[in-house]
Amino acid sequence: MCCGTHVSNLSDLQVIKILGTEKGKKNKTNLIFLAGNRVLKWMERSYGAEKALTALLKCGAEDHVEAVRKLQSSTKLLQKNNLNLLRDLAVHIARCLRNSPDCGGVVTLHRKEGDSEFMNIIANEIGSEDTLLLLTVGDEKGAGLFLLAGPAEAVETLGPRVAEVLEGKGAGKKGRFQGKASNMSRRAEARALLQDYVGTPSTEE
Secondary structure, eight states, X not given: OOTTOOOSSGGGGOOEEEEEEEEOSTTOEEEEEEETHHHHXXXXXXXXXXXXXXXXXXXXXXXXXXXXXXXXXXXXXXXXXXXXHHHHHHHHHHHHHHHSTTOSEEEEEXXXXXXXXXXXXXXXXXXXXXXXXXXXXXXSXXXXXXXXXXXXXXXXXXXXXXXXXXXXXXXXXXXXXXXXXXXXXXXXXXXXXXXXXXXXXXXXX
């Protein structure tokens, strides 16, 4: 059987490489293979990848898989440690803001590093009874995330307007409005919007 190669003689294929099998329909088994020039191209790509990995991982081809596993394990541990540090930092920042004599009215904070959890931790620590809190993370002039927290009525009114100013989209409930922004360079305009609403100066960190 030529398996779809349509040659007059199987010797025309020169070489066949069976890569594996997979379960087919109606209890049949599909055979995965390469033939002829495709085998040579596959070998060339495989050798190129093996050579590049040997240079990157500083080990022989037989140790590539184990080396990658160790790297993945190390990366997961670093990510976990980084997340814990980011949470601790969020708590510390929140306490500093909460204990500041200027706390109240409008408080804004921007950090390049952070995520939604980072912002929510700060908001939870500060509380929103008498403070409008605008938190942003990401590129200072590009895209990022934002969170507006405060009195429910104020947030419901101001949330969509803040999203519009920052050229983004968001949603919220119960005194929280968060979303994605595409233009963080307009943070000052968003802060001014909040100041106008409450009629007090803001605290910026």
